[in-house]
Structure formats: structure tokens, C-alpha cells
Amino acid sequence: SQKIEQNSEALNIQEGKTATLTCNYTNYSPAYLQWYRQDPGRGPVFLLLIRENEKEKRKERLKVTFDTTLKQSLFHITASQPADSATYLCALIPSNYGGSQGNLIFGKGTKLSVKP
Amino acid sequence: NAGVTQTPKFQVLKTGQSMTLQCAQDMNHNSMYWYRQDPGMGLRLIYYSASEGTTDKGEVPNGYNVSRLNKREFSLRLESAAPSQTSVYFCASSVKLRSGNTIYFGEGSWLTVV
Secondary structure (H helix, E strand, O other), X not given: OOEEEEOOOEEEEEOOOOEEEEEEEEOOOEEEEEEEEEOOOOOOEEEEEEEOOOOEEEEOOEEEEEEXXXXXXXXXXXXXXXXXXXXXXXXXXXXXXXXXXXXXXXOOOXXXXXXX | OOOEEEEOOXXXXXXXXXXXXXXXXXXXXOEEEEEEEEOOOEEXXXXXXXXXXXXXXXXXXXXXXXXXXXXXXXXXXXXXXXXXXXXXXXXXXXXXXXXOOOOEEOOOEEEEEO
């Protein structure tokens, strides 16, 4: 069956450290993979998109990698701050999906807590 | 620009009642979506509209209907609410379906069915 999984429900790290979140997928061939941030009581907000032919994408303190062989994306936040505490969602767009299933397929999210 | 606006923010319904969640976007996007988010289940697509005049079922369409009223507005209707429909509902929009473009979400509507 097709799955997109974020391995950790929760991740606790110390301020200043690098947070690394994992997104794995099976039986999909993603055209794109996206990462979103969601704060409590709010809607998800787009952070980064990476295409299947890209290995890495950076934006300020954020870095995303995409390994189509491992079927995995890693999301890194360097020099983490308490303000980075939120739930992070990965989402993919299948390139070969034949059914009418719309756009993004989301993982369940990883709740990141950065302690001062 | 307000982005994606959904109403109401909170609603309590009795089983069997009907209601409509309203959504409007001011970004001139072609595609609009309704998701529900439940603990442990993540975001699941209910219905989407690739463009004005078209709607399609997503992963969990049962018990819902939608209307793409015009390019700006996409409403979600619960004809006979059930406790299983207690959830947080998010409307979203994007420039184009399956393009890889960013999806913009509304702030959510918290629905409780008792």
C-alpha cells in the first residue's frame, strides 16, 4: 500500500542544536515534496519545496534533502530556537497517480519542541 | 490580501443537523481544496476543485458535498452531521492542481457534532 510516514511523532531538542525530521514514503513516485509548518490552532504554512531531480534545497536556517533511492526526505533546522517549536508536515505530489485524488498527500507530522 | 478565509471558526452541531462551511480566497487561484485534520490521522483531502466549475472527490468524501460557487468561493456542506465528522476542517487554494505550487491554507474551522 502507499504510505507517507514521518517517523517521529515528537522531537525534543535543545536550543542551538540542529533539528532533523524524517519523512519516508513507499509506493509513490513523488514529483515534488513539500514541507509545512503548523502552529497550534492555525493552518499549515508552506516552508520549502524540493523536486524529484533536486538533492538539496536551502532557505535561511532550513535545509531539505530528497533521496529518491532511499525514498526519504530530511528536514533540518540549524541553530534551532524556541520559536521553531511547531508541528512540521511533509507532503508529496505523486507524479504517476492515475486517480482523481487532488494534489498533496500529507504525513501526520512531527511535533518539534525546542527548549531554551 | 486576506488569503484564504473560512467561516465559521467554531461550530457545534447536533447529530442529523446540516451546515455549510464557507471558504473564499482572494489570490485568484484556480484550485481549491477541503481537508479535514484528525489526531493521529493527519490531513486528509475531502474534495477538491481544480478549476471553476469542476469538483472531484478526495480521499474521504462520504457525508460531504461541495460547491464551487465561483473562482473565489468553495463551500463544504454536511447534509446530516454525524459524530464521526467532528474534526478540524481546512480550506486551501493553489494556483494550479498538481503543479507543485504552494498550497495556502485557511485558519481552520473547528466542528463538533454531539
